[in-house]
Amino acid sequence: MIYSKSAEYAIQAMIYLAEHQDEPKTMVSKIAEEYNIPVHFLSKLVQTLAKHHLIKSYRGRNGGIKLNKPARDIRVIDIVYAIDGPPPEIEMCVIGLDECTDNVACPLHNNWKIIKENIRVLLGHENLEHLAEEIIKKREDLRGETI
Amino acid sequence: MIYSKSAEYAIQAMIYLAEHQDEPKTMVSKIAEEYNIPVHFLSKLVQTLAKHHLIKSYRGRNGGIKLNKPARDIRVIDIVYAIDGPPPEIEMCVIGLDECTDNVACPLHNNWKIIKENIRVLLGHENLEHLAEEIIKKREDLRGETI
DNA sequence: GTCATTTTGGATATTAATATCTTAATTTAC
DNA sequence: GTAAATTAAGATATTAATATCCAAAATGAC
Numbered sequence: 049m050i051y052s053k054s055a056e057y058a059i060q061a062m063i064y065l066a067e068h069q070d071e072p073k074t075m076v077s078k079i080a081e082e083y084n085i086p087v088h089f090l091s092k093l094v095q096t097l098a099k100h101h102l103i104k105s106y107r108g109r110n111g112g113i114k115l116n117k118p119a120r121d122i123r124v125i126d127i128v129y130a131i132d133g134p135p136p137e138i139e140m141c142v143i144g145l146d147e148c149t150d151n152v153a154c155p156l157h158n159n160w161k162i163i164k165e166n167i168r169v170l171l172g173h174e175n176l177e178h179l180a181e182e183i184i185k186k187r188e189d190l191r192g193e194t195i
Numbered sequence: 196m197i198y199s200k201s202a203e204y205a206i207q208a209m210i211y212l213a214e215h216q217d218e219p220k221t222m223v224s225k226i227a228e229e230y231n232i233p234v235h236f237l238s239k240l241v242q243t244l245a246k247h248h249l250i251k252s253y254r255g256r257n258g259g260i261k262l263n264k265p266a267r268d269i270r271v272i273d274i275v276y277a278i279d280g281p282p283p284e285i286e287m288c289v290i291g292l293d294e295c296t297d298n299v300a301c302p303l304h305n306n307w308k309i310i311k312e313n314i315r316v317l318l319g320h321e322n323l324e325h326l327a328e329e330i331i332k333k334r335e336d337l338r339g340e341t342i
Numbered sequence: 343g344t345c346a347t348t349t350t351g352g353a354t355a356t357t358a359a360t361a362t363c364t365t366a367a368t369t370t371a372c
Numbered sequence: 373g374t375a376a377a378t379t380a381a382g383a384t385a386t387t388a389a390t391a392t393c394c395a396a397a398a399t400g401a402c
Contacts, residue, residue: 049197049289053390056291063290075348083291086391095350108399111348124290124303142196143210143271144203144230145330152337155329156271159317163310170306182302183292190299200360223379233361242380255369256377348399355392362385369378 050167055131057085058093062127065103066119066180073112093131100130119177128171139164197314202278204232205240209274212250213266213327220259240278247277266323275318286311 060083061076068074076094080087094113098105102122105113115122129135141148141157148154150161207230208223215221223241227234241260245252249269252260262269276282288295288304295301297308 049287053291059290077348088393089391091349092351098349105349106399107347107349107397109345109347110400111398113349140196143206143326144200147337152333154333155326156317156321163313163317166310166313170303170310174303179290179302186299186301190294222377235363236361238379239381245379252379253369254367254377254379257370258368258378260379344402346399346401348397350397351395353392353394355390357390358388360385360387362383364383365381367378367380369376371376372374 050171051128052132054089054093055128057083057090058097058127058131059124060085061090061094062097062102062115062122062176063179063183065113065115066122066176067184069115069119071114073106073110073114075112097127097130100126102126102130115176119180120175122176123172124174124176124179125168125171197318198275199279201236201240202275204230204237205244205274205278206271207232208237208241209244209249209262209269209323210326210330212260212262213269213323214331216262216266218261220253220257220261222259244274244277247273249273249277262323266327267325269323270319271321271323271326272315272318 061079064079064082065074076091077087079085080090094103094105097103098113101116103113104116105111139161141154142160143154143156145154148157150157208226211226211229212221223238224234226232227237241250241252244250245260248263250260251263252258286308288301289307290301290303292301295304297304
């Protein structure tokens with residue numbers, strides 16, 4: 049929707065790592081299995097995350113990946129930018145007009161700008177620690193409901 | 196961003212029609228040229244718009260297309276839904292979790308819901324008449340600036 | 343040092359969106 | 373009625389995203 053499926057996979061993998069921060073390393077295949085992500089595809093994403101220093105990876109037997117900094121210090125937006133690349137310098141016009149800036153704005157420009165900013169704030173405020181905590185809670189809620 | 200490039204093209208074409216409502220018909224090729232849209236590609240989109248009764252099309256010499264109702268009564272969201280299809284019944288989770296509803300929500304669910312609603316409102320409020328008016332104004336502004 | 347394991351990296355495949363090309367059907371002008 | 377113009381429709385091509393496959397490099401276990 050606002051980011052690629054690749055970025056979505058990456059976010060899921062990072063949540064997994066945040067949830068398992070106590071374990072020294074996690075195998076990519078384990079995460080792929082857990083979230084139903086194509087293993088080899090996730091491997092590539094993981095390489096990108098490593099290049100952006102969001103995770104550390106270790107090869108060979110007992111190898112795996114882990115977060116490169118505290119979950120609290122990793123924001124969703126960091127992951128998205130790492131995978132999808134940063135947003136373009138010149139923001140695209142929502143209805144595709146060539147000329148659309150704050151000065152000469154298309155009819156949707158200002159409203160759309162606010163929405164974009166809201167998205168940016170949402171993804172910028174949300175850190176992995178909080179995400180992981182909430183997801184654990186959610187899982188407990190679910191278990192409570194179904195039993 | 197929130198809709199496909201096809202939908203963007205369709206919106207542009209509809210704006211053109213709204214701007215030229217006084218003319219009885221407009222050729223698809225004319226619009227394609229004006230907005231730099233691949234002609235044959237736009238032709239297909241136009242067919243879809245016609246099937247959704249947003250425009251009327253006329254074949255043969257002196258043929259062309261025109262809006263099927265007053266520009267005021269056509270909203271951007273109508274065009275987007277016509278081209279991209281309506282939104283899915285079960286909204287997808289932003290971070291791709293299988294289970295994510297109002298009851299059992301992912302950490303971003305509620306905030307994201309608000310943003311989605313804002314987008315829906317923006318595209319639902321914006322009608323073609325207003326769009327066309329504003330774009331004409333914008334064009335005049337531009338002309339005033341550059342001369 | 344050999345072997346199993348795991349990430350890395352490159353090559354290839356599939357799919358969906360976008361784009362192009364060609365022919366058919368329709369309508370009007372003459 | 374014939375020719376020109378225009379949309380309709382189907383076939384094909386290109387591109388980008390997603391997915392799969394296979395060999396290489398690295399690491400630890402023995």
